[in-house]
Amino acid sequence: MEEPSPVISSVTPERPSYLGDPAVLLAERFGAGPTPSIVSVPGRVNLIGEHVDYHGLPVLPMAIQRRIRIAFRPRDDRRIRAVSPPYGARDFEWTRHLKPTSSGDWENYIRAAAEAVGARWNPARGIDAAVVSDLPPAAGLSSSSALLTGFTLALLQANGVRATFEELMEVLPEGEYFVGTRGGAMDHAAVLGSRSGCALWVHFAPLSACPVPIPKDWSFLVAHSLTTAEKSGKVRAEYNARRTAGSRALEGLGFPSYAAAITNSTFGQLKALAGARLEGEEQRCFLHVVGEAFRTTEGVAALRNADASAFGRILNESHESLRDLLRVSSPALDALVDAARRAGAMGARLTGAGFGGCAVIFCHSSNRQQIAAALVKLYYSERHGFDPGTHLIAAEPSSGALYE
Numbered sequence: 001m002e003e004p005s006p007v008i009s010s011v012t013p014e015r016p017s018y019l020g021d022p023a024v025l026l027a028e029r030f031g032a033g034p035t036p037s038i039v040s041v042p043g044r045v046n047l048i049g050e051h052v053d054y055h056g057l058p059v060l061p062m063a064i065q066r067r068i069r070i071a072f073r074p075r076d077d078r079r080i081r082a083v084s085p086p087y088g089a090r091d092f093e094w095t096r097h098l099k100p101t102s103s104g105d106w107e108n109y110i111r112a113a114a115e116a117v118g119a120r121w122n123p124a125r126g127i128d129a130a131v132v133s134d135l136p137p138a139a140g141l142s143s144s145s146a147l148l149t150g151f152t153l154a155l156l157q158a159n160g161v162r163a164t165f166e167e168l169m170e171v172l173p174e175g176e177y178f179v180g181t182r183g184g185a186m187d188h189a190a191v192l193g194s195r196s197g198c199a200l201w202v203h204f205a206p207l208s209a210c211p212v213p214i215p216k217d218w219s220f221l222v223a224h225s226l227t228t229a230e231k232s233g234k235v236r237a238e239y240n241a242r243r244t245a246g247s248r249a250l251e252g253l254g255f256p257s258y259a260a261a262i263t264n265s266t267f268g269q270l271k272a273l274a275g276a277r278l279e280g281e282e283q284r285c286f287l288h289v290v291g292e293a294f295r296t297t298e299g300v301a302a303l304r305n306a307d308a309s310a311f312g313r314i315l316n317e318s319h320e321s322l323r324d325l326l327r328v329s330s331p332a333l334d335a336l337v338d339a340a341r342r343a344g345a346m347g348a349r350l351t352g353a354g355f356g357g358c359a360v361i362f363c364h365s366s367n368r369q370q371i372a373a374a375l376v377k378l379y380y381s382e383r384h385g386f387d388p389g390t391h392l393i394a395a396e397p398s399s400g401a402l403y404e
């Protein structure tokens with residue numbers, strides 16, 4: 001059989017040339033000076049455990065090879081100056097009790113980081129910073145958490161602070177609230193704690209992060225539905241509504257937490273209980289959350305046992321639950337997941353918040369190129385705006401944030 005030619009640029013691990021060198025950008029924009037430090041932070045894709053992190057239940061994301069890189073130099077005063085090629089330069093005084101600037105401005109992520117660091121530590125030095133990235137924004141790959149985390153780590157390093165994973169996991173979700181999003185803490189855990197070649201099994205109460213190696217012959221694609229899921233406006237309201245319905249259901253059943261609900265109960269028992277005592281959205285959200293919790297445990301076991309068919313089935317079941325119970329899928333995501341399965345994937349599901357955004361597609365490594373090619377035919381050829389480098393990514397399990 002003829003070797004298929006690559007359809008996705010990022011199957012090759014080299015950085016795309018548009019990424020550029022942040023140290024060069026820093027010198028161009030803010031002048032020559034001592035060699036800057038560099039921090040790099042990856043994007044992430046969630047493999048299993050969707051819409052459960054904000055209920056304190058474990059998740060299994062992995063960091064991907066697409067990253068943002070920030071070159072920075074400490075300053076002697078409390079100014080923060082930053083440049084990012086597509087978004088322009090920003091400059092502000094790092095005072096206490098910073099307020100967000102106009103909604104949607106990328107400066108808010110820098111302000112969020114500055115406020116998170118300023119509220120907890122006692123920094124004296126601002127930074128000059130230059131950001132480059134090959135992580136597409138608003139693509140469900142957590143570019144905003146990567147940016148927030150990157151600036152937080154840069155400001156800490158510039159002030160000689162070595163924060164622990166636990167400390168960072170306390171301040172980063174707060175930073176996200178500053179920008180206006182009330183997600184869970186999965187994204188920060190993934191972009192901070194991931195290890196190359198592994199998925200990261202994250203528990204929140206108490207916090208722990210355990211790398212689980214991914215078999216060499218397992219591969220993932222992250223495919224964008226070409227409909228965006230900006231966590232603002234309507235989508236934010238929908239996301240919060242799911243969260244609230246899930247919490248109300250829990251309260252209605254008298255459990256102190258979801259972790260308590262699933263301890264010593266089977267899914268069947270919880271389903272019977274929810275059937276008798278809950279209705280409508282609360283019942284559906286409860287069933288998704290507890291079902292996903294059991295699937296996450298099974299998914300970790302399947303990964304550890306290299307049981308690809310079980311792992312694929314679990315991903316498929318998760319999509320069905322997100323579509324029918326939690327109702328966070330969309331016609332585009334359903335069509336994409338369906339196309340991925342027809343293309344030969346072992347499993348596929350929406351990943352991240354949903355309502356648009358991406359699907360994660362699981363396959364045997366030797367099939368990834370064929371599946372990508374088939375997906376282009378089955379899904380993308382009928383739609384506008386497809387850019388292979390942005391919308392169809394061969395995701396490699398990568399390391400979390402690094403001081404390079």
Ligand code: GLA
Nearest residue numbers: 050051183184185186352353
């Ligand atoms: C968004 C949030 C995460 C998580 C997912 C759903 O990506 O940022 O914390 O809640 O949605 O699993």
